[in-house]
Amino acid sequence: MTNAPTPSLAAAKQESSGALGFYGVWLLAAAALVVLPLVFSSGGSLTSFSLIGIAIIFALSYNILLGQTGLLSFGHAVQYGLGGFLAVHVMNAAASHNWPIPLPVIPLVGGIGGMAFALLVGWVMTKRAGTVFAMISLGIGELVASSSLILRSVFGGESGITTDRTSLMPLFGWTFGPQIQVYYLIAFWVLVSAIAMYALTRTPLGRICNAVRDNPERVEFIGYDPHVVRYLAYMFAGFFAGIAGGLTAINFEIANSAYLGAMQSGFVLFSTFIGGTAYFFGPILGAILVTYLQLGLTSVTSVWQLYFGVIFIGIVMFAPGGIAGILMKHRPLIRAGTLGTVIPSYLVAAIPTLAFALGIILTIETVARFSGGDPINLLGIPFVATAPTTWAAAAVLVVGGFLVARITWRRVADAWDRAATVARDRGYLA
Amino acid sequence: MTAAIQVNAVEKSFGNVQIIRDLNLSVAKGERHAIIGPNGAGKSTTFNLISGHIKPTSGEIRLNGEVTSGLRPFEINRRGLSRSFQVTNVFARMTVWENVRCAVLWATGHRYAFWKNVDSLPEVKQRTAQILDDIHLSHRRDVPAGLLTYAEQRELEIGITIAGGASVIMLDEPTAGMSHAETERAVALIRRLTEGRTLVIVEHDMSVVFGLADRISVLVYGHIIASGTPEEIRGNPKVKEAYLGEEVD
Known part of the structure; x- marks a missing residue:
């Protein structure tokens, strides 16, 4: 004890460096959001950035449930979609009555919509966690999604409800007609929402959410009702999901039943899990990657959902911590200075792994395009789906790639173990 | 003076099986009270009944004079009982520091606050640091609780229990599975941390029981057959019979 720093000193030290890092990260994020469209100024990339921004808010809101409170929801799109619908209705009402509501506050309306629904159904839903919650969330999701097709006056049936974002009161001369203005509106809300959600994790409620996630039984014996904690978490998640939904409504100038459905709920679960639920920034990475893949893959292959499935299964099986988990595993190695010993084994493993992956892609595309479709173009090399040479190439890549890759993976594991042992000996947890 | 814990004619059945029969127990304020008894006697069930983890089939439990049977565990905890x-x-994925801090939050009045930064609550910070110091885990503050050694986890368990400042502390076999040296350390810790509070402890190690307790109750088949000072319990023929006259001596 004599040579260890006193708790208060250590805490103070940690706090000051934490505060510096805290503001630094957000300033950097703000700068990146401002600069991005100046660097990539094409219309296509602006659309992509807008969608990615919305996906980030949505995934972060989902992680309030999954990562922070341990609630697995299969119906998170309900709050997102209802937020979108409320936003569209308020936009239309504001336009027709000339209410002085500027467009930038509309996402807040979406948030209130998402939160109001969470307030309504949440108390019953969050009585139990685990399977019960998951099943009820699935049921509510289906219920609302199917009602949206029946209640035509509110949800507009199959075609949905359209709106015109430029019909609202302009703000500082901005009409929000051009995509660049919408991008900056989304970017603003991404930053505000992300900061708010991060701040939420640093509050007493946020910490108790983690405690409920880890051990709801014990929470009852330190004065807290886990039901109330889950309910509050569910409302916050609904609020931020509603903001994302409101932004989507602004971005597309429409809200339809697809916003509420299982596809959308699955998408956010996907993004969050692939990004990693254990760290705050995990869902951000997941949202960026999954949205980017979705936008990129749909134009090159008709079976893009299959690839999502493969990636998802791969992450669940081999990296349950997601991308953030993989990255953060390297932190002790970086601190201990042993990362350099692992990198070569990564590079060696990358080549056969890539061959294996290409083999899988070639196999999938061959099957998908066997009975018609465009010829396959892999890394600039054309393949004909019906040609036996293509099948042989796929088989060689898959089998050969796997056999060689397996050896290199083992070497990665060995190199990793050595580096981690050294890191542990130097006092860094690994 | 009202008793810290008063259990009146409590019965508990699971289906047709009666686990607790006509349980009567009185623990005075400031007393260190041990509950002993053979395996399966219902000691943990008694704990679960008093702390609200399960509800009695019939009978009444009072904490500091107020009826608590039927209340939820967090309601009983807020009235000053911690177990x-x-x-x-523990909270396995959270650090030692966060484990103890969570247990401090309700008692310091921060409840479900989502508008306060948990890191800048001086009272919470000071109290958490004090508890960590008390349970000798200050040097492990940033380690996830799930990675602690067994003995350290037991100490953290005690830390979480006392952190809220409850006036009645119930410890369920705090030294189970510990080595002799670890047990001695744990007993000294318990003695120091429960100073001025009411302590109810379930324990199998008789040296711990007789070294620590002011009064002892003997539970056999869900019924308390004797209650008294260590000397009275030692000399009680019914207790000797229940224990085959060996362990108590």
């Missing part, structure tokens, strides 16, 4: 668990029951 530990026989099987380590």
Whole structure:
């Protein structure tokens, strides 16, 4: 004890460096959001950035449930979609009555919509966690999604409800007609929402959410009702999901039943899990990657959902911590200075792994395009789906790639173990 | 003076099986009270009844004079009773510091606050640091609780239990599975941390029981057959019979 720093000193030290890092990260994020469209100024990339921004808010809101409170929801799109619908209705009402509501506050309306629904159904839903919650969330999701097709006056049936974002009161001369203005509106809300959600994790409620996630039984014996904690978490998640939904409504100038459905709920679960639920920034990475893949893959292959499935299964099986988990595993190695010993084994493993992956892609595309479709173009090399040479190439890549890759993976594991042992000996947890 | 814990004619059945029969127990304020008894006597069930983890089939339990039977565990906890668990029951993925801090939050009045930064609550910070110091885990503050050694997890378990400042502390086999040296350390810790509070402890180690307790109750088949000072219990023929005259001596 004599040579260890006193708790208060250590805490103070940690706090000051934490505060510096805290503001630094957000300033950097703000700068990146401002600069991005100046660097990539094409219309296509602006659309992509807008969608990615919305996906980030949505995934972060989902992680309030999954990562922070341990609630697995299969119906998170309900709050997102209802937020979108409320936003569209308020936009239309504001336009027709000339209410002085500027467009930038509309996402807040979406948030209130998402939160109001969470307030309504949440108390019953969050009585139990685990399977019960998951099943009820699935049921509510289906219920609302199917009602949206029946209640035509509110949800507009199959075609949905359209709106015109430029019909609202302009703000500082901005009409929000051009995509660049919408991008900056989304970017603003991404930053505000992300900061708010991060701040939420640093509050007493946020910490108790983690405690409920880890051990709801014990929470009852330190004065807290886990039901109330889950309910509050569910409302916050609904609020931020509603903001994302409101932004989507602004971005597309429409809200339809697809916003509420299982596809959308699955998408956010996907993004969050692939990004990693254990760290705050995990869902951000997941949202960026999954949205980017979705936008990129749909134009090159008709079976893009299959690839999502493969990636998802791969992450669940081999990296349950997601991308953030993989990255953060390297932190002790970086601190201990042993990362350099692992990198070569990564590079060696990358080549056969890539061959294996290409083999899988070639196999999938061959099957998908066997009975018609465009010829396959892999890394600039054309393949004909019906040609036996293509099948042989796929088989060689898959089998050969796997056999060689397996050896290199083992070497990665060995190199990793050595580096981690050294890191542990130097006092860094690994 | 009202008793800290008063259990009146409590019965508990699971289906047709009666686990607790006509349980009567009185623990005075400031007393260190041990509950002993053979395996399966219902000691943990008694703990679960008093702490609200399960509800009695009939009968009444009072905490500081107020009826608590039928209340939820967090309601009883807010009225000043805190318990530990026989099987380590901590927040595994959170650090030692966060484990203790969570247990401090309700008692310091921060409840479900979502508008305060948890890191800048001086009272919470000071109290958490004090508890960590008390349970000798200050040097492990940033380690996830799930990675602690067994003995350290038991100490953290005690830390979480006392952190809220409850006036009645119930410890369920706090030294189970510990080595002799670890047990001695744990007993000294318990003695120091429960100073001025009411302590109810379930324990199998008789040296711990007789070294620590002011009064002892003997539970056999869900019924208390004797209650008294260590000397009275030692000399009680019914207790000797229940224990085959060996362990108590």
